[in-house]
Each structure stands twice: as C-alpha cells, then as structure tokens.
Amino acid sequence: MASPEIDALTQILSRLPGLGPRSARRVVLHLLKRRETALGPLVAALQAVEARLVTCGICGNIDTHDPCSVCADPRRDPASLCVVEEVADLWALDGKRLFAGRFHVLGGRLSALEGVRPEDLGIESLVSRVSGGGFREVVLAMNATLEGQTTMHYLADRLAGLDVSVTMLAHGLPVGGELDFMDEGTLAMALRARKPVA
Amino acid sequence: MASPEIDALTQILSRLPGLGPRSARRVVLHLLKRRETALGPLVAALQAVEARLVTCGICGNIDTHDPCSVCADPRRDPASLCVVEEVADLWALDGKRLFAGRFHVLGGRLSALEGVRPEDLGIESLVSRVSGGGFREVVLAMNATLEGQTTMHYLADRLAGLDVSVTMLAHGLPVGGELDFMDEGTLAMALRARKPVA
Structure with a gap:
C-alpha cells in the first residue's frame, strides 16, 4: 500500500x-x-x-523529574498519603484534584495467579516511608477487585503497628448507578455497608 | 498533574x-x-x-518517495486510472487491493460553500495526464455526496473530448444493507438504478 x-x-x-x-x-x-x-x-x-523519563524515587510515579511534580508540590498535605496500584490510578485521583496529599505507587497488586508476591511491589518502600513518620493518614486506594482487596488487607496488616490512621475507599453504588444494572457483588456490598439516613 | x-x-x-x-x-x-x-x-x-514525507509529483499521493509506491509499482495496470478526492480514498481503495491501476488524487472536491474552485484541485494535472494518452479508462471514484457528485460531473465534462472511457462507481444498497435502516437517498438511488435479475 x-x-x-x-x-x-x-x-x-x-x-x-x-x-x-x-x-x-x-x-x-x-x-x-x-x-x-x-x-x-x-x-x-x-x-x-x-x-x-524517570521514575520518581519517592513515590514511584512516572514523570520527567525526580522527585516528580506531585512529590515536589509544596501545596500538598505532607501528612496524608494515598497508596495506589498503578501510575494510572495516581493520575485518575490526582487529575481530577480529588486527593491533595502525597501518593505511593505499588506498581501492581498481589496475585497468586500471576505470581506477584509482596517483594515484587513497592511495599517495603511504603512501610519504611510511613515508618519514617510525619504521616497522619494512609488511604489504601486499591481497586475494588479480588486482588486489589487482597493487597489492601495485606498492606493494612503491614501498617498496623505504626502510628498512623489507615483507611480504605468506600464501596457501594457508583454515582448515577441504577440498581437494575448493578452486578450482585456491588448490590451486596452496598447493602452490607448501609448507613442510617442522616 | x-x-x-x-x-x-x-x-x-x-x-x-x-x-x-x-x-x-x-x-x-x-x-x-x-x-x-x-x-x-x-x-x-x-x-x-x-x-x-513528500507529495507524489504524478498522482498527489503522500508517501516517503516521489514517485510514490503506487506510481512506482510496475505490476499495476498503466492504462487504468482511478480519480479520488483525498489520499484517504486512495488508501481505502488500494489498501484492500480493490483497484490495481493507477491513481490521481484531487486534494478535495468542488464546493461553492467552502469556496473550492476547479483551479484549487488537481484537475489541470489530471486533464493533462489523461491527454498525454496511454489510458483506456478513467474511473471517477468520488464520494456519493452532493459535492462529490458535482465534482464527478465536472470532471466527466472536462474529460469528455478525450479518447478514454470515463466511468463512475455504482450507487445503491451497501453490502449487508437492510432496507429498514437505509436513508431515503440510498433507497431512491437503488430503485432508480434497478436492473433486471440475471
């Protein structure tokens, strides 16, 4: 042609x-x-x-500077840390200015099927970063998948002894979600996590 | 971000x-x-x-060589010429090996609305190319739009005196087209151009 x-x-x-x-x-x-x-x-x-192109030595973000633009931004809350699986997740949460603290990119999720073990992910660097002190809260923002949640619980265990509040993202109906079109898992989750009407 | x-x-x-x-x-x-x-x-x-990147001096195709790969291909029928509006059209007809002759790209279509006149298109080069002789047939493969068809009739007029057979693409139902989903124009065209069942 x-x-x-x-x-x-x-x-x-x-x-x-x-x-x-x-x-x-x-x-x-x-x-x-x-x-x-x-x-x-x-x-x-x-x-x-x-x-x-470089990988940020602090958080694992991909950027053209090290430390990356997120880590170098002084307006961000230095006491709040959001842990994500992939750089794409960081961009999703940060691009919409939803989270104004710091980030930590694991580079994947634990997976028995794909043979991804804790030492394959940026978990040691997370633990030592949090152990270093200065963080008030660590948000575990894993995907709502089996592997994401496994990773989330593993991280919660690893961070348990440290002097920091460990939180996770809420699960339930997505905004605009109609019950009719939701999968059973989401419906079960939304029911289990039901709250009193304010 | x-x-x-x-x-x-x-x-x-x-x-x-x-x-x-x-x-x-x-x-x-x-x-x-x-x-x-x-x-x-x-x-x-x-x-x-x-x-x-160069524009082919013979046919107007965009390529990395001049003459372009299509014009330089000796296996193509040198007596058959297909005139198209845009390079995209050349690629569409050639990419699927539907037409094995030569091409001529006009670089657009006549349009009173957009102020495109005959001298803005590669029409003089087409006429002189065909006048040069050696072509048996010129296929006017314009889009089945108002402007494409206007261009087609203009070209047919311009080529009328030359010793060459000038043809146009057939119009009608597209393959797999269901009457239910066709626009009126296509249905009218398919009716007008109806043929005896072979």
Whole structure:
C-alpha cells in the first residue's frame, strides 16, 4: 500500500491502547497531511518526554523529574498519603484534584495467579516511608477487585503497628448507578455497608 | 498533574482523530511504562516518516518517495486510472487491493460553500495526464455526496473530448444493507438504478 516507513508507523500506532488498524490509518493520514501543525509537534513532544523519563524515587510515579511534580508540590498535605496500584490510578485521583496529599505507587497488586508476591511491589518502600513518620493518614486506594482487596488487607496488616490512621475507599453504588444494572457483588456490598439516613 | 512535557504530549495526542483527553492519557501511560518497546519505536517511526514525507509529483499521493509506491509499482495496470478526492480514498481503495491501476488524487472536491474552485484541485494535472494518452479508462471514484457528485460531473465534462472511457462507481444498497435502516437517498438511488435479475 504505502511505503515501508508509513506502514511501520501505522503498525506501531495500531498497537496503542484504543487504536486499531483502521483508526491508526486515520491518525497517520491526519499526521501526513499536517506535517507542520501535527506531525512535527507530536515528534517534538514525544522526544521531550522520552529524553527525560524517570521514575520518581519517592513515590514511584512516572514523570520527567525526580522527585516528580506531585512529590515536589509544596501545596500538598505532607501528612496524608494515598497508596495506589498503578501510575494510572495516581493520575485518575490526582487529575481530577480529588486527593491533595502525597501518593505511593505499588506498581501492581498481589496475585497468586500471576505470581506477584509482596517483594515484587513497592511495599517495603511504603512501610519504611510511613515508618519514617510525619504521616497522619494512609488511604489504601486499591481497586475494588479480588486482588486489589487482597493487597489492601495485606498492606493494612503491614501498617498496623505504626502510628498512623489507615483507611480504605468506600464501596457501594457508583454515582448515577441504577440498581437494575448493578452486578450482585456491588448490590451486596452496598447493602452490607448501609448507613442510617442522616 | 504531570510534568509540562507529559501534559503537552497528552494534549497533542488528544487532538488526533479518534482520540480524546481520556484515551490520550491512556496512550501516554502506555508509552511511559514501555519506554523501550513502545515509546522508542514510535519516535523512530514518526521521525523516519517526517524526514522523508513528500507529495507524489504524478498522482498527489503522500508517501516517503516521489514517485510514490503506487506510481512506482510496475505490476499495476498503466492504462487504468482511478480519480479520488483525498489520499484517504486512495488508501481505502488500494489498501484492500480493490483497484490495481493507477491513481490521481484531487486534494478535495468542488464546493461553492467552502469556496473550492476547479483551479484549487488537481484537475489541470489530471486533464493533462489523461491527454498525454496511454489510458483506456478513467474511473471517477468520488464520494456519493452532493459535492462529490458535482465534482464527478465536472470532471466527466472536462474529460469528455478525450479518447478514454470515463466511468463512475455504482450507487445503491451497501453490502449487508437492510432496507429498514437505509436513508431515503440510498433507497431512491437503488430503485432508480434497478436492473433486471440475471
């Protein structure tokens, strides 16, 4: 069809999440037709990121600085720590400015199936970070999955002896959730965690 | 949220067709976590294309060579020419190996609304290319839109005096099309163009 270079670019793009062969071709055409306004800026932006990519030595976030922009931000509450499984979770909670403290990225979740053990995750660094003192609260913001909750309980055990309040995210109906469309697990959880009407 | 470089990359990606803020963030995370296997190859592939991007002097295709891979391919029928509005159309017809002749890209369609006149499109180059002789058939493969069809009739007029057979794409029900779901225009077209059952 096209030249080998264009084919190679289309293939690489089609492997990105959310893109397939058709949408990758659309993106390539868009870029080819806008060399100055789209292709050039994209190359420059990718190179700028690639050249400086580092993992934050404090929290495990991926950024172009170490410490990362989150850890370096002085306006954040230094006594509040949110533990997440992945960088994506950090971005989700932080991008919407939902949590204004510090973060700690585990880099995954405990999984017997996938053979992920505690020593494969950033758990020792979390424990020593919290042991170092200065934290009032640690929020365990794991996914509401079996493995996420297993990880959450493991972390709660590990942090139990320390002088810090350990909390977890609430579970229940999502905002706008209709009972009709909820799975049994969510319904059971929402029932079990029911509260008196204020 | 993230560093300025990462934010800039996310913004640029979110302006690509088919991507939005959320999916751009997913792509960025994917790239950041796979520096060697995804980010590096993408940068290299984009640079390879950017460095050599040219518009084919014969047909108007965008490629990394001039003449482009389509024009340079000796296995294609040199006497059959397919005229399309955009490079995307060339790729659509060629990518599925539907048309094995040569192509000519107009770079748009006539449009009174958008002020696109014949001299804004690759029409003179088409007429002189066909006048040069050697073509048996010219397929006018315009979109089945008002502007595409206007362009098609204009081209048919311009090519009328030349010693070449000028054809157009068939219009009617798309394959798998159910009458129930078709718009009136398609149904009217399919009725008007009805043929005896073979």
